[in-house]
Amino acid sequence: MPSSHIVELSIRIAQNTTKVHDFLVSRNLPGPSFDENAPQTLLPPDTDPDIVLAHRAVIDDCRELRMLMLGPREHVMSYQANDLVSQKAITQFRLAHAVPIGGETTFADLAANTGLGPTHIRKLLRHAIAHKIFREPRPGVVAHSAASRALAEDAELHNWVEYATHELWLAAYHTPDAMQKFPGSGEPNETGFAVANNTDKSLFAFFSDHPDRLARFAAVMRFVTKRPELGPELVVDAFPWASLPEGGTVVDVGGSHGLVCFELARRFPQLHFVVQDLDEPVVRHAETQKPAEIAGRVSFMVHDFFEPQPVRDADVYFLRAVLHNWSDTYAVKILRALIPALKPGSRIVVNDVVVPEPGSMSDAQDLRTRTSDMTQVILQNAGDRELADWMALFKAADERFLFRGASPMQGSTRLWVLVVEWDGA
Structure with a gap:
């Protein structure tokens, strides 16, 4: 007999989604959207705690339902190694800043302005667009989504994505190598970060030699500590x-x-x-x-x-x-x-x-x-x-x-x- 858990999850998702929807309607707030002018967060800071819990439950239950519907094999295969490639490129080449707020540009113009190849620009941005970062209103034309606009206007968010893709991603990749090289180590200079940066220094000692990266790290820490x-x-x-x-x-x-x-x-x-x-x-x-x-x-x-x-x-x-x-x-x-x-x-x-x-x-x-x-x-x-x-x-x-x-x-x-x-x- 198949488990009824997936049905229970879907019912709970529907019930909590309705709670969130009704709250937004009662406050005359816009619904979820990635349109360029959409709000960056769905719920305002003074949201009732029970609505906050319902919102979190929808997100968590959707994740669990997706995994169950995929099944073990497809779930394991759903991890994508290249998910962060376009985000790294967006921050590295400041592509969000190269698209005018409220306007449009083209793949060709972005390639010319960044010095990247037009094919690479097209592939990078269409990968990002598939993740709701930017829009392509007409073939070859690029405009902002709410997510890419946030990267252009919110320096804290841009710092965070840059840090995640330039520091954490590479350090994470090299962490198993560090564990193999330094079995059981508790030393701060024998980490995935150290291996990724080919250094024998700890993160803090290494950053002290690289003021630009230290400044970004400090900005990210300030951003993180702003969480309620x-x-x-x-x-x-x-x-x-x-x-x-x-x-x-x-x-x-x-x-x-x-x-x-x-x-x-x-x-x-x-x-x-x-x-x-x-x-x-x-x-x-x-x-x-x-x-x-x-x-x-x-x-x-x-x-x-x-x-x-x-x-x-x-x-x-x-x-x-x-x-x-x-x-x-x-x-x-x-x-x-x-x-x-x-x-x-x-x-x-x-x-x-x-x-x-x-x-x-x-x-x-x-x-x-x-x-x-x-x-x-x-x-x-x-x-x-x-x-x-x-x-x-x-x-x-x-x-x-x-x-x-x-x-x-x-x-x-x-x-x-x-x-x-x-x-x-």
């Missing part, structure tokens, strides 16, 4: 900051531009904050961006978190999305570097990914989780950790780190807050 689930405001309610003593100090280790501390300083005027980052230009720039009303309680300093912590006796040492960038060997070093500065009762508050145990997630959530984890492997030989891994990490760093608990951060689908207390003399 990573909002600094979520940290306000993630830990009992108000319980810290009057005049208490919070050190944000690897805190970059200090956005979290800015938010905390506004809400907790009894506290002082020190933001540390290795990148001196970032620190200098961040100092100029401090809001006037909190400037006296937030300071910045250059610090390498592998070196002994210079700010002693703080009440909290906060690490947000830091440790998942490093293998256990280096994460232990980061934690141990805090020890000389700790006083009894100092707490280490870690705001990072906690991976649910296998089998506890939906297939779609599992894929997103494993994709994020693999990105860290590709770039740094690092990755996300399950709760048991976190507890083992703290214990490996020092037996005097007492694990005080962990909980999901409200408003985020992946970040948790883990609290460790120092019990040493």
Whole structure:
């Protein structure tokens, strides 16, 4: 007897699609479209949570239904090695910028303006058009779709696609080679990224020698951290900051531009904050961006978190999305570097990914989780950790780190807050 699961999926897809459609109609919002002037996102930021969930369910269920309808053999064969070729070319040759917004051009003109062969231009763009990037309103004529217009107008999106195709794609390809060459390595310079770039340096050390690529990487990281689930405001309610003593100090280790501390300083005027980052230009720039009303309680300093912590006796040492960038060997070093500065009762508050145990997630959530984890492997030989891994990490760093608990951060689908207390003399 055939399973009814595909029918259940299709019914659920129809029901949730109707919910989204009815919401758009009730708000007089446009429906989904790739027309050049279509909105870049379907749902506005203030969308009701149940509609957001319905929207995500449609996307996830459609993926599962597609896989089931393909069947195992066709599903495996559906992975296309050349899916990113046209996107790489679009960013490399700035093709989205070469097509006038609201106007048209031709394959021949694009070839002449870029120096590429006309046959190559035609094949690249028709491949992109098949992915809804650009349109061909008449044979040989190119115009924008909503997706290509976004690449022309949204520098953050363009940076992201350029980074994904020029850095991640090549590093991913070479990751199995790195695993074969450096079995079981946790070294950040023995990665797919290192092999792809023929270097013996880690990603951060390599980028420091290539300022243009470092600038793009930094821009992409800023773009990624703008996601609502990573909002600094979520940290306000993630830990009992108000319980810290009057005049208490919070050190944000690897805190970059200090956005979290800015938010905390506004809400907790009894506290002082020190933001540390290795990148001196970032620190200098961040100092100029401090809001006037909190400037006296937030300071910045250059610090390498592998070196002994210079700010002693703080009440909290906060690490947000830091440790998942490093293998256990280096994460232990980061934690141990805090020890000389700790006083009894100092707490280490870690705001990072906690991976649910296998089998506890939906297939779609599992894929997103494993994709994020693999990105860290590709770039740094690092990755996300399950709760048991976190507890083992703290214990490996020092037996005097007492694990005080962990909980999901409200408003985020992946970040948790883990609290460790120092019990040493």
